[in-house]
């Protein structure tokens with residue numbers, strides 16, 4: 001008897017502030033086998049950096065963060081269209097769109113969405129994705 005196991009396609013938002021974009025690209029490259037099976041949604045500049053580095057991944061680039069991209073991802077959270085948010089936040093620079101950043105992380109908390117704002121926590125989410133644990 002054959003058992004069929006259909007792997008879940010995770011819908012994941014990947015976002016990084018400018019000072020953290022290279023770290024996010026490196027991190028996704030390190031987990032590319034996991035993200036090859038994911039549907040990725042990114043803010044504009046983050047998405048184009050990721051697409052350039054890994055053109056074979058499925059990446060939808062939304063608006064740039066300061067132009068509403070954080071809010072677009074927030075709307076996806078409200079619509080329960082995401083499984084996780086990986087957001088490499090720059091904690092050392094003031095942001096003109098700080099309210100948008102706060103709104104995004106707030107909505108992830110309101111909807112109890114798995115969210116990582118650091119490499120250590122992002123590793124836990126990637127591990128859970130790889131093992132289909134949520």
Ligand SMILES: O=C(CO)COP(=O)(O)O
Pocket residue numbers: 015016017018042043044045046047063064065066069070101
């Ligand atoms: O500012 C951001 C998130 O707050 C990221 O936006 P970009 O990916 O367009 O730089």
